[in-house]
Amino acid sequence: MELFFLLLLIVLMAFALGSGFPVAFALPGSAILTIGIAAGSGYLFAGDPDAYFSHGGPGQWLSAGVTNFRGIYWEAERDTLIAIPLFVFMGIMLQRSKIAEDLLVTMARLFGPVPGGLGISVVFVGALLAATTGIVGATVVAMGLISLPAMLRNNYSVPLATGTIAASGTLGQIIPPSIVLIILADQLASAVDQAGSLRQTLYKASTGELSMPSDYAVVSTSAGEMFLGAFLPGLVLVGLYMLFILGFALMNPKSAPAVHEEGTFTRQFAVKVVITLVPPLALIFLVLGSIIAGVATVNQAGAIGAIGAMVMAGYRLRDGKRGAYSPAIIAILALLGLALVISFFGSVNIKLIETSDDLVALVLALIAVSLLLIAIFWSGWRTLQLENTLRGVMVETAKTTSLVFIILLGAAMLTSAFRAFGGEELVKDFLQGLPGGFWAQFLIVMLVIFILGFFLDFIEIAVVVVPIVAPILLADPSANVTAVWLGVMIGLNIQTSFLTPPFGFALFYLRGVAPAVVKTLDMYKGVIAFIFLQLVALCIVGFYPQLVNYLPNRSSLLSETAPPPKNPRLQYCMEKLIYADFQDNGDGILAAIQSAEGIDMSYLPADVQKDMSEGFEKARDALPKMQAIHDAEAEVAAAAGAYRPVHTKVRALERDARRLEEQIEELEVVVDRSGEGGIYTAEQGERAQARIEALTAQHDALLAEIPSDWEETYGTFSKIQKAENTARLTYRRTVDQAYEPVLELKAILADADLVASLRPEIEALKEQVPQLDPKAAVDAIATMRSRVGEAEGTSDIRDGLSEARKIMRSREPNAEEAIAEIDKSLAALDADLAWRQKAAADILPKLEAYDEAVANSIGLRAQDRLPTDMALDVAGCLSGHRNISLNF
Incomplete structure (x- = not known):
């Protein structure tokens, strides 16, 4: 009966989605109806509401649903999802302020003289918009309204023009920052925990060992690592698009002709290019660069992007008017001022002010921050007053974010119902029963996701399919793939869902703004080549996992919080x-x-x-x-x-x-x-x-x-x-x-001067002890003992102080006996200092030369962090897949 209700769940969901019922309600609705029917049938025919459930029953399912709600809305550890509204706000603000339009027009003029130049400009701008907006609908609509008429007017092939625009608009799904990558990172974080438990269970069952070596553990991921992992594959896809358009133009010059426009390459146009191109590139650098450099988390980078987009909108909405760039200039000066303060004074902390330099640094930092706040509020006021842009952007951000979160909740309910009827076990049994091991399982999953892309949106695929299949794939030790690689592969695959007929959303967006002369069949023809290119990119990334794994590994090993060389995960590659x-x-x-x-x-x-x-x-x-x-x-x-x-x-x-x-x-x-x-x-x-x-x-x-x-x-x-x-x-x-x-x-030898400086302090203590009451003397001796302990290798010196403290803490304190013990400490200090100072002069330089010769080999595990060159080599080594199945 569980199979019947599992089938009923799938049929209800498919029917609801196919009939146009909102996804946000179709997913939880089908789950609630199926659970209710199963519980009612169990009560009527078996006398037990749990009878037709493979795991638990309606009560357990409801409990799981509440847990999922709490996980999405209230768990502080799951704060990755906070980045979604921030990046959505950034994208909509850039689109509403017509910065995207400026990019399209300017780049089209810049690339026009190249064969296929208009198409290449669309891909280039699509990549820039993907790295700044990440919103497919807005990008496709903007490029469809601006670039499509220009391409048709210059006799571009209709399928090529529409396919280029639709495909370039989908780059926002794989080029960070991307909502898809954030959702995938969130889903994979849970999948990694399940995969880790499955692999641990497999190891115990196979070997009989209770604990699995930590270097065999499943490697988790985060939104920041997903961004880093998707960066190079995104560039590969952009390169494939550009090469295809250029090759098509060279083979069919009449279908993608070069466009020569007089007066293009002038000084005025060069200034226009700089003003149009530099701010978005600077924003990309601030957002992605801060994540790559480890300066900011994904949430913080999202806030940087949202503020940066608002500042850019502030001057674009007053384009051509006096003082249009004033807030942006103030913001740039403030950021430069902060950078100078940090470079000259180091970190500024109001709690750690000790010198006049610290106070000067704090005042200068406060001035710079105040100027930055003025620029931000000034830009915000402009966007609110001019065309009511800010209000519209915030409303659209709230709508989009609400849609994403409601779908997340609905998908969590659907996944719980799927598991309640044993669906997860069925999928697991089917995949693991396939001949060919991991790669057969992986290809089937990729094929299923690709086919689902014909009918479902990326969010439904990410939140329904991934939680079910990801733990199974990640737990398999034969490929031992990383969660980042799996997430990027799924992201690339999901990207095709925007192009595949009949429900490709990019096609719908483009159809809505394309002129009547553009036939829907031509649009379908146009995207076929780009779907093929996406599959080629998928194969390239599949065969070369280093494209995904290298940047996250590099960032991790070079960051301030880099794992020490003794980390078990690093040993294989280090050796x-x-x-x-x-x-x-x-x-x-x-x-x-x-x-x-x-x-x-x-x-x-x-x-x-x-x-x-x-x-x-x-x-x-x-x-x-x-x-x-x-x-x-x-x-x-x-x-x-x-x-x-x-x-x-x-x-x-x-x-x-x-x-x-x-x-x-x-x-x-x-x-x-x-x-x-x-x-x-x-x-x-x-x-x-x-x-x-x-x-x-x-x-x-x-x-x-x-x-x-x-x-x-x-x-x-x-x-x-x-x-x-x-x-x-x-x-x-x-x-x-x-x-x-x-x-x-x-x-020990480096502390020779410190030990020498202790003698006068111990002499002073010796003079104080007879004048102090026993309790005060004990405290003074204990303080001196701790002070001696700051130097390495001083246990002999501390022995006398320990005995002196013991004497003064006894029932009958004796200052003379305590002084005698302190004299022993002084004698030990003199003896220690004699060889220590001699060795510091004679042995230490030779020892440092020896250390330099062996530090990166014999002494590598004892270092605080890997040297930069070795960290890069280890990052490259870790980026491949290592089969560890024979250990299981």
């Missing part, structure tokens, strides 16, 4: 780089170790000498330990060829067997609760028992297909694999032990 470094510079590293071993350390404390000697020995051992990793890797790779097919077959059989075990457990519950006093009838119990017997036979048959020598095969390969893991752990432990004494000795 590949270090192995290459050992191969190229191994002799130099060994020479540095030999030179360091020759340093005279005979006058250092015995424990320090021992630690350094052992450290140098471990450093020598690091190179063969790294070679052991490489050899173990090669052995695993050699064994994997024959092992992988058997492993894949056995794991698939075990997966299917576990699925049957889950069904058997559910049916056993029915059997236990059937008969008198139960919630199920005796007939239902008998049917469940018969089904259990049939499933048990299937289960045993599946397990019987597992090769008889599987345990031996698995054990043999596990030993080889464990040898590799052991080699990696041994190497990491070796280099940590090799480098730690170097850091400790450097810290």
Whole structure:
């Protein structure tokens, strides 16, 4: 019966959408009706409202719905969605203030003399508008009203003209900032949690280990990472569009002729180009640049974009009038002033004012911020007074945002209902049962999304399909794809939904503003080539995941909050780089170790000498330990060829067997609760028992297909694999032990001057103790002890102070005995200072030379962050897909 109600849910949703019922109500409405019918049928025919639900019942579904409401509206952690109204406001403001129109007209004149130049200008402006507005409807309408007549007037092919405009208008779905990417990031954040649990369960079932290594975990994503990930694929798509138009124009000059306009390339036109082009580019730089540089979050960048768009609208709406640019000039001067204050004085914090320079910096910053606020309010007042632009933009922003959020809520209800009837399990079983593994599953999902694009809007696809399929795809260890890559691939695929007939929204928008001479069939013909180009871009990004993953990885590893080199996720790639470094510079590293071993350390404390000697020995051992990793890797790779097919077959059989075990457990519950006093009838119990017997036979048959020598095969390969893991752990432990004494000795010697400065303070304490009451003396000694502890390697000095404090805290405090112990601390300080100062002069420079030679290899894990060049290499290494399925 669950299948019947699942089918009913899909039919009701399809009927509601097909009949033109608003999407925002079609999704939750179909869910509510199906849940109600299922609960009522269960109560009437089985005496239990939960009878026809695969999971829980109407009460659990209602609880899930409330949780989803709270998640969307009230969870502070889910604040990514706040960026949606900000970017919508930015886009509508730029469109209403006719800045988009200026771009189209100016770029058309600039590119006109090039073959296909008008089409290329449309793509160029479409990309700029995508990076500033991200609103498909507004972009297509604007370009349709302005560029289409010009293209037709200059004898452009009608299919080419309409296809170019419609396709360029959809760039806003993949080029950041994009509402689609924000929604996908939000949906994928939840999917990653589910995928992580699925992968953990799979690891435990496959290996018997309770905890999975953290470097096998599913990597999450955020809206900022989605923006970074989509940036290069968006540029690839723009490049494909431009190349196609240029190639078409060269092969068919009459269908896309060059347009030569007299008086175009003049000084006045050059000024116009600068004024028209620079502000949108500056806004793009501020919005995307702040995210890429890690200066601002997506929400903060959205606020920057909204304010920037309002300032730009403030001067555009008064174009040609006196003082039109005054607010914008004031805003630019204020931003430059803030930049100068920060560059000269560093960070400005009103709570940390200590010097006159801090006060001057604060005053200058307040002046700059005040000027910026004046410019913002001035621009806002203009947009409110001129053509009532601000009010209209805010109303449209509220409408669009409300639509998005209502669809999100409706989709959450629909997804909960889909899961309640076992739909998610059906999809999971179907996908995992496909031959070909992850890539077969992925291609089917992409095909389904592509077909759904013919009928559904991008929001419905993103919020209905993604939560169901994304956890399954992300949990698969055979491809181990990142959530960013999956999100961008889905985003590129969803983008085609705006172009695919019969319900491509870009086609509807263009049809509404195109002249009667443009036939709908010509529009359909025109978009076919661009749909093909989008699929080509999808294939390129699929084969080269580095296009998506590199920028997010690069940004993460170069940011101020970059993960330390000991982060487990970085180790595999770091070790590949270090192995290459050992191969190229191994002799130099060994020479540095030999030179360091020759340093005279005979006058250092015995424990320090021992630690350094052992450290140098471990450093020598690091190179063969790294070679052991490489050899173990090669052995695993050699064994994997024959092992992988058997492993894949056995794991698939075990997966299917576990699925049957889950069904058997559910049916056993029915059997236990059937008969008198139960919630199920005796007939239902008998049917469940018969089904259990049939499933048990299937289960045993599946397990019987597992090769008889599987345990031996698995054990043999596990030993080889464990040898590799052991080699990696041994190497990491070796280099940590090799480098730690170097850091400790450097810290000890660097504190020589600090230790020297402590002597007068301890002498003063010695004089104070007899004059203080015991409690005050204890506090003074404790303070001095903490002060000594600020220097590295001063435990001997602190021992006397500890004894003195102990004496003064006893029942019978004795100042003379305490002073005697303080004298011991002074003696220890003098002895410590003798070797410390000598070593600081003789050993420290040589030790620093050794450190410089090994810091990026043997000492890499102990650094605070990766060096820039290595961070870039590691980012590139992490950007590919790494198959880890043999570990499961």
